[in-house]
Amino acid sequence: MKEENSAGHISRREMLAGTAIAVTTLAITKVTGVEAGPEPQAVTPVVSAEVSFTVNGKVQKLEIDTRTTLLDSLREHLHLTGTKKGCDHGQCGACTVLVNGKRINSCLSLALQHENDSITTIEGLGSPEKLHPMQSAFIKHDGYQCGYCTPGQICSAVAVLEEIKAGIPSHASADLNSKVAFTSAEFRERMSGNICRCGAYSNIAEAAAEVAGA
Amino acid sequence: MKSFTYQRVTTPVEAAAAIAAKPGAKFLAGGTNLLDLMKLQIETPTHLIDIGRIGLDKIEPTANGGVRIGALVTNTDLAADPLIRKDYGILSRALVAGASGQLRNKATTAGNLLQRTRCPYFYDTNQPCNKRVPGSGCAAIAGFSRQLAVIGSSDACIATYPGDMAVAMTALDATVETINPAGKTRQVPISQLYRLPGKTPHLETTLEKNELITSVVLPAPAGGTHIYHKVRDRASYAFALVSVAAILFKDGTGRIAVGGIAPKPWRVPGAESLLPSGAKPFSAKLMEGARPTKESEFKVNLVERTIALVLKEGKS
Amino acid sequence: MKFDKPAGQNPIDQLKVVGKPTDRIEGPLKTTGTAKYAYEYNEEVTNPAYGYILGAAIARGTITRIDQAAAKAAPGVLAIVTAANAGPLQAGKFYVSRFLAGPQVDHYHQAVAIVVAETFEQARSAAALLKVEYKKQAGNYDLEASKEGAQPPNPGPYTPPGESRTGDFDGAFKTAEVKIDRSYSTPDQAHAMMEPHATIAKWEGDKLTCWCTIQQINWGVRDLAFILGIPKENVRLISAYIGGGFGGKGTVLSDLVAASLAARAAGRPVKLTLQRPLMFNNTIHRPKTIQRIRIGANPDGTITAIGHESWSGNLPGGMTESATASTRILYAGANRLTRLRLAVLHLAEGSAMRAPGEASGMMALEIAMDEMAEKLQMDPVEFRIKNDTQEDPEKPGRKFSTRKLVECLREGAKKSGWERRNAKPGAIKEGDWLIGMGVAAAMRGAPITKSAARVRLDSNGRITVETDMTDIGTGTYTIIAQTAAEMMGVGIDQVQVKLGDSSFPESSGSGGQWGAASSTSGVYAACIKLREAVAGKLGFDVEKARFSDGRIILGDKSAALIEAAKGGELVAEDTMTYGELSKEYAQDTFGAHFVEVGVNAFTYEIRVRRMLAVCHAGRILNPKAARSQIIGAMTMGVGAALMEEMVVDKKVGFFVNHDLAGYEVPVHADIPHQEVILLEDLDPTMSPMKAKGIGELGIVGVAAAVANAVYNATGIRIRDYPVTLDKLLRVV
Numbered sequence A: 001m002k003e004e005n006s007a008g009h010i011s012r013r014e015m016l017a018g019t020a021i022a023v024t025t026l027a028i029t030k031v032t033g034v035e036a037g038p039e040p041q042a043v044t045p046v047v048s049a050e051v052s053f054t055v056n057g058k059v060q061k062l063e064i065d066t067r068t069t070l071l072d073s074l075r076e077h078l079h080l081t082g083t084k085k086g087c088d089h090g091q092c093g094a095c096t097v098l099v100n101g102k103r104i105n106s107c108l109s110l111a112l113q114h115e116n117d118s119i120t121t122i123e124g125l126g127s128p129e130k131l132h133p134m135q136s137a138f139i140k141h142d143g144y145q146c147g148y149c150t151p152g153q154i155c156s157a158v159a160v161l162e163e164i165k166a167g168i169p170s171h172a173s174a175d176l177n178s179k180v181a182f183t184s185a186e187f188r189e190r191m192s193g194n195i196c197r198c199g200a201y202s203n204i205a206e207a208a209a210e211v212a213g214a
Numbered sequence B: 001m002k003s004f005t006y007q008r009v010t011t012p013v014e015a016a017a018a019i020a021a022k023p024g025a026k027f028l029a030g031g032t033n034l035l036d037l038m039k040l041q042i043e044t045p046t047h048l049i050d051i052g053r054i055g056l057d058k059i060e061p062t063a064n065g066g067v068r069i070g071a072l073v074t075n076t077d078l079a080a081d082p083l084i085r086k087d088y089g090i091l092s093r094a095l096v097a098g099a100s101g102q103l104r105n106k107a108t109t110a111g112n113l114l115q116r117t118r119c120p121y122f123y124d125t126n127q128p129c130n131k132r133v134p135g136s137g138c139a140a141i142a143g144f145s146r147q148l149a150v151i152g153s154s155d156a157c158i159a160t161y162p163g164d165m166a167v168a169m170t171a172l173d174a175t176v177e178t179i180n181p182a183g184k185t186r187q188v189p190i191s192q193l194y195r196l197p198g199k200t201p202h203l204e205t206t207l208e209k210n211e212l213i214t215s216v217v218l219p220a221p222a223g224g225t226h227i228y229h230k231v232r233d234r235a236s237y238a239f240a241l242v243s244v245a246a247i248l249f250k251d252g253t254g255r256i257a258v259g260g261i262a263p264k265p266w267r268v269p270g271a272e273s274l275l276p277s278g279a280k281p282f283s284a285k286l287m288e289g290a291r292p293t294k295e296s297e298f299k300v301n302l303v304e305r306t307i308a309l310v311l312k313e314g315k316s
Numbered sequence C: 001m002k003f004d005k006p007a008g009q010n011p012i013d014q015l016k017v018v019g020k021p022t023d024r025i026e027g028p029l030k031t032t033g034t035a036k037y038a039y040e041y042n043e044e045v046t047n048p049a050y051g052y053i054l055g056a057a058i059a060r061g062t063i064t065r066i067d068q069a070a071a072k073a074a075p076g077v078l079a080i081v082t083a084a085n086a087g088p089l090q091a092g093k094f095y096v097s098r099f100l101a102g103p104q105v106d107h108y109h110q111a112v113a114i115v116v117a118e119t120f121e122q123a124r125s126a127a128a129l130l131k132v133e134y135k136k137q138a139g140n141y142d143l144e145a146s147k148e149g150a151q152p153p154n155p156g157p158y159t160p161p162g163e164s165r166t167g168d169f170d171g172a173f174k175t176a177e178v179k180i181d182r183s184y185s186t187p188d189q190a191h192a193m194m195e196p197h198a199t200i201a202k203w204e205g206d207k208l209t210c211w212c213t214i215q216q217i218n219w220g221v222r223d224l225a226f227i228l229g230i231p232k233e234n235v236r237l238i239s240a241y242i243g244g245g246f247g248g249k250g251t252v253l254s255d256l257v258a259a260s261l262a263a264r265a266a267g268r269p270v271k272l273t274l275q276r277p278l279m280f281n282n283t284i285h286r287p288k289t290i291q292r293i294r295i296g297a298n299p300d301g302t303i304t305a306i307g308h309e310s311w312s313g314n315l316p317g318g319m320t321e322s323a324t325a326s327t328r329i330l331y332a333g334a335n336r337l338t339r340l341r342l343a344v345l346h347l348a349e350g351s352a353m354r355a356p357g358e359a360s361g362m363m364a365l366e367i368a369m370d371e372m373a374e375k376l377q378m379d380p381v382e383f384r385i386k387n388d389t390q391e392d393p394e395k396p397g398r399k400f401s402t403r404k405l406v407e408c409l410r411e412g413a414k415k416s417g418w419e420r421r422n423a424k425p426g427a428i429k430e431g432d433w434l435i436g437m438g439v440a441a442a443m444r445g446a447p448i449t450k451s452a453a454r455v456r457l458d459s460n461g462r463i464t465v466e467t468d469m470t471d472i473g474t475g476t477y478t479i480i481a482q483t484a485a486e487m488m489g490v491g492i493d494q495v496q497v498k499l500g501d502s503s504f505p506e507s508s509g510s511g512g513q514w515g516a517a518s519s520t521s522g523v524y525a526a527c528i529k530l531r532e533a534v535a536g537k538l539g540f541d542v543e544k545a546r547f548s549d550g551r552i553i554l555g556d557k558s559a560a561l562i563e564a565a566k567g568g569e570l571v572a573e574d575t576m577t578y579g580e581l582s583k584e585y586a587q588d589t590f591g592a593h594f595v596e597v598g599v600n601a602f603t604y605e606i607r608v609r610r611m612l613a614v615c616h617a618g619r620i621l622n623p624k625a626a627r628s629q630i631i632g633a634m635t636m637g638v639g640a641a642l643m644e645e646m647v648v649d650k651k652v653g654f655f656v657n658h659d660l661a662g663y664e665v666p667v668h669a670d671i672p673h674q675e676v677i678l679l680e681d682l683d684p685t686m687s688p689m690k691a692k693g694i695g696e697l698g699i700v701g702v703a704a705a706v707a708n709a710v711y712n713a714t715g716i717r718i719r720d721y722p723v724t725l726d727k728l729l730r731v732v
């Protein structure tokens, strides 16, 4: 969040040895809406820092609390709310985005870990006017219901097809040393980090099979 | 999550030096375990040293026919590496049986080795837990313990080491290489990396404070048939109830490490001479001294059954 | 419009749009991340603060002190709300839970405080600085141990009577030639919808607007106003998209109350979402049951006595899991007994989850039917068919409006290759896998309820429907558009649907499987009014005219609809209400599930290999969306069968595995290709739509079909869900 909102303001700027990152420590002391506590305790300062990365082709520079995850930087700072928060603990896959072409859980990554990275979110894959083939296939095969896991499923499915092409093995691959191909079992295993409580799995598999040409 | 300062370093030496300079600092690799725990304030570092870009992301042959895996190689890259797939099949297999595609893209070799337990009471800061708060007690022993350890545990803690990769590395006789802030390097056989809980379950490894893992070295390929079998309720994206990493040879001998049952990957080299006689005698020896709870008792039986399955697969 | 006699021919029967497998109209939004969920109204609320709930660390007791000093001093903190400064709060009218603890703590993770700060990160870390001291009180967390003292529940709108008897159950069971008497249990289960409960609350003077996750908007308004003690008129709720609910977002839960209080305290709009690890113990769940089933039959398989008793627990005043509901009506049998008992437990509140009562009850009953069939040496499909009934077994003479259970079973047996099943368990092996097949019947009531809508015809000839109905993944946007298009004779692309806003006419809401049938009927009623308005404007006799291709047509006279709106938009609104047909007829939906599993002969890992459902559930408004509802429910049924359990720590008094890693729900790899067959059905006793709900039917019976398949594969009968390998290994 923009720290300008808060009273206090920048008290110290320091360069840490060995880095090129400006780290800003903000001690925010003014508290409104609550009575001052009887025995004010040591204030843990908020630390903010700058980060810059590309999201859907656009360079973004943010000055944020060091604690901000990539997910919250997208949703709360850049207002790219297509990427969802289902658990915030790596347990559901709703927050899946592509970083430099690879899918990750954006909830378990700090925004600061992504300096100069290229991030693609669901909004970057396609728009209602210009759908990505995977998005069209999800619509055609009804690969979703409530839609909340869907951006994560689609980002993951797009990446899975690339992973299969790149020959990355999975738990479902019968032989580690022969070429992997798109099969239903391969797809289902690789997609298992994307939970759909609405249970659209069977339709999602069909949507992806169509895109894979399988 | 408590506030922390953040620093990006570019070399291992710099990383090791940086951590010594800041009390309360921790290394951040993929972050998939550390950030999870920080959100719950189970981990509360005041400074993070991001080692994501210090290099150490290569897999290279060693002079004596083995392979050196950089600490920052991701789980995906390691599993997909042609050399690993060809000669260290159980390692690939163990990796792809773990977590999810997204997590494996982020998770690193060192981070995976050092991931902490998934004991549900460890994860709930309202509950007593000797691992999280030394001396506070253990809620799991009298509580929900189905997933927890049946061997190697203590009266202070019955948590398991939850990972898969380390189980395979244990069967492969891997060695962990480190560097400390003084620039001193050393090698730790993986069998000596993890500690049993005893009275100090919060001390999980034999690494020194501030020691950086730089790589994992695998000895020259052992050959044999490689099988990793992970048993779980859900077909994927779940931690092991029991997992077996086996290297089996034509003459009936082999090496076996078991995951999901102990505070560390469980291997009893002394038991391996019994492998040719079958799963039963081998498992009996392997599981000597098991102390399961009522809820986790099935794991003792399950270990033997999974090993029987693996031995059968090894023959075919 | 009042619906009080069976529907005749009406415009819906044209089936030009209704009944077609139309893609969801909101698909392009959902698949591109542009559909907006509660927490995502960044344009509407530009200056929000963030709220974070601290949950109680004990299960039961009192809060003796909250030291707020450190939290107050933490950076960015704007306000802290606790019971001490929240003002008086009531419980809502549906859930009994109090949404803010203090001084009493009623259950683990009940909200103790809400911290508001400038950012999410600040709010979360400040919440952890609150030091709360408690005085613990002993609680009751063990249903098994509380069975003895359990009481008949107080009957209420969602609770059937504590006991039902027909004929002489005791006598008939005693003298039955073949009988079983078995105990079963189902565990506490979590809805675990993917979108956590979330709210953005904004006060403007004494008016409160909340973007939230509520399935029943009208209940939400009622409850939030009542809880906060403000007039209903001052509350506006918006839930345009909901990331799954399954009953878990029925009405107001703690997020809505907390965000509203927090926004008032901070003098700023507040956004707040329940953190996933809090949801399991903070909100509601499907409660555990212990069930006893007794069935007596003649050697020819005719059931002579059927008895079903169920025990569940809840917070004082909470609902009963009415697990015996299906048993009262599913199978014939002259002598019948059902009984419900409710114990007081101090766990989080038990409440409705997808097919409440029926899902839990049929998990047990349909295993019992399998056991009984085996004892009778009958095929389980045939045994069920033998005991089909075409009238309400408790009220002879009361017919089912439609009921094709037998056809479902027969069709399913045919399509699933049931003849390949070996009645002898453990007889089929493929490699290291033991293969088994299982069947179960499905049934779920088909309630329908009052629902209103407003329909507009604008000067571009476009139709807009407004109703406070919600789409929780059910396809509501699409079936409502189909209904309006059919009624007004326009293409579906000419219809816009606006849902989930309490400023729209009050609908049935999404719950109890009544949403689709009720809300489309409300739209039907409003469209009848709009047709009248159009006909009136253009001088047509509405009784004789037809609406087609964007025109109103009578004989060779016709006019474009757009003409009627030339002088300004036409607006019509109506409510569909119902007479007594649901008393006259038993209105239910039926189905049959066929499942094949493999069980590893070494490890006893269980994997589902094939699944088929055959359903009979009124007119299918959109076969694509209906099929999705069924496969989704089948998936949830697999979870119930094989993995889902909120484990109770009876010492501490909480659900231990309270996150999505600990509470396992099925993932892609657990679910094989699923087949669904929807049998033709038209039920004119329901409404002019002739439709029923289907979204809950799909889960009923699935778990039992899986458990029966595991039995068929292994010869091991597990009666305590979930069916897991440790339970099998204990018997092997």
Ligand SMILES: Cc1cc2nc3c(=O)[nH]c(=O)nc-3n(C[C@H](O)[C@H](O)[C@H](O)COP(=O)(O)OP(=O)(O)OC[C@H]3O[C@@H](n4cnc5c(N)ncnc54)[C@H](O)[C@@H]3O)c2cc1C
Pocket (backbone or CB within 6 Å): A089, A090, A091, B026, B027, B028, B029, B030, B031, B032, B033, B034, B035, B036, B051, B071, B097, B098, B099, B100, B103, B106, B107, B108, B109, B110, B111, B112, B113, B114, B115, B162, B163, B164, B165, B211, B212, B213, B214, B237, B238, B239, B240, C661
């Ligand atoms: C939902 C879920 C399911 C999972 N399922 C599985 C599973 O089935 N099997 C499995 O094996 N794992 C599983 N995991 C765990 C996952 O594999 C680990 O989180 C991951 O491997 C950790 O790697 P990382 O690089 O992200 O570590 P980080 O989170 O970055 O670090 C972990 C720890 O290691 C320390 N560290 C990191 N690198 C070094 C270094 N070079 N030297 C010294 N210390 C270092 C850090 O300081 C930290 O304490 C799962 C995780 C989640 C969230």
Ligand code: SF4
Pocket (backbone or CB within 6 Å): B117, B119, B120, B121, B122, B128, B129, B130, B131, B132, B137, B138, B139, B140, B141, B148, B156, B157, B158, B159, B201
């Ligand atoms: S088993 Fe270990 S980790 Fe779990 S609660 Fe006990 S001490 Fe903590």
Ligand code: FES
Pocket (backbone or CB within 6 Å): A084, A085, A086, A087, A088, A089, A090, A091, A092, A093, A094, A095, A096, A105, A106, A107, A108
């Ligand atoms: S929100 Fe990231 S995995 Fe669930």
Ligand code: FES
Pocket (backbone or CB within 6 Å): A143, A144, A145, A146, A147, A148, A149, A150, A195, A196, A197, A198, A199, A200, C194, C243, C244, C473
């Ligand atoms: S569509 Fe609702 S969770 Fe997947």
